[in-house]
Amino acid sequence: MSSEAREWVWEHSTSRGTARLVLLSIADRVADEQCVSWASLSSLAKRTHASVSTVREAIDRLVHAGELEQLDDLTGPQRSTVYRLPLAAEAAVQTAEDEEADQALAERSEAAPALQISALRRCGIRPREVPESPARSRKPAGPETGRSRRKPARRSTGNRHPGVPETGTQNRSEPDLNRRYSSGAAVTSAAEWKVDPATHTWARQQGHLDRLGDQGLQAADAKWRAHRAGFKPRPAEAWAADWRSWIAREHAPHRPNRPAGHSKSSSAPSGMTLTEAHTAALLAALDEPTGTEG
Known part of the structure; x- marks a missing residue:
């Protein structure tokens, strides 16, 4: 299933730069059609050759674009963070269902399918357990007899991820490439989103335009907007990626069959080839009276 998740990232994700590498690294560990994966910041930083702060910013951009979800109530192996690719999971469900059953497609839930925790346990993903701290025993009130001999614990300083730089970008051009994924990007609804020239x-x-035709493309667009009417507002890039995924899966409309009179060649009578039929017709025409006989 990881190959299908990576395929979705390559074909439909609008991410760029380090954000795209991070999403591909997370998709590489997807185990099933739920598109749930796990990874730590240090492992993502090593795989993408970026700093921890750059990876953290890339994850924030992916979450804001709607292409990644961070499941805080789950934990992976070695207490790693658990992620989900919601658009890839929704595309997997839509591909598995019968696309010709329009009524079943209309009644299907628009949100991504609910997680099946039991299926994720074999991958080492489980619900996060929050330990309950016992109540501290209170000391009886009384005057202090002196300063405590125990030294206060020193706070840990420095980088918690050895071998990975804490700050810095992957390259100097990266901020310009990922500027449109900043937190200030405008969001809109599916009904208000317009198909841009690039899409x-x-x-x-x-x-797809030749395959569906103008009317078929408009019908597919109307169907997409009807199914996305209840979705939360998203950036234009996220809507464009989702729209492309929908159009790529849409069936071409049925076209009427060509009338029999427009066939390239007429069928010959039973038991005769086309040449024999033409010869018989010519002989029959010669035997017919023309009115000029003596």
Whole structure:
């Protein structure tokens, strides 16, 4: 299933730079169709050759774009963070279902499917346990007899991830590449989102415009907006990726069959080839009276 999750990132994710590498690294550990994975900041930093702070910023951008969810109520192996690719999980469910059953498609829940914790345990992912701290015993009130001999514990300082730089970007051009994923990006609803020229060019270059036709593309767009009416507002990049995934899975409309009169060649009578049929017709025409006989 990790290959399908990576395929979704390559084909439909709008992330760029380190954010794209981080999403691919997380998708590489997806175990089933729920698109749930686990990873630590240090492991992601080593795999993407970026600093911990850069990886943390990339995760924030992916969460804001709606392409990644951080499941705080679950924990992975060695207490690593558990993530989910919601759009990839939704695409997997839509692909598995029968697309020709429009009624079943309309009645299906629009949200990503609920997690099955039992299926995730074999991957080492389990609910996070919060230990209950026992009540501290209170000392009886009384005057202090002196300063405590125990020295206060020193706070740990420095980088908690050895071998990985704490700050800094992967390269100097990275802030410019990822500027549009900043926290101030505007969000909109599916009904208000418009197909931008780049998305329309994609539909034409990928052959979906020729396959569906103008009317078929408009019908697929209307169906997509009807199914996304209840979704929360998202950035335009997230809507564009979801719209492309929908159009790529849409069936071409049924076209009427060509009338029999427009066939390239007429069928010959039973038991005769086409050449024999033409010869018989010519002989029959020669035997017919023309009115000029003596």
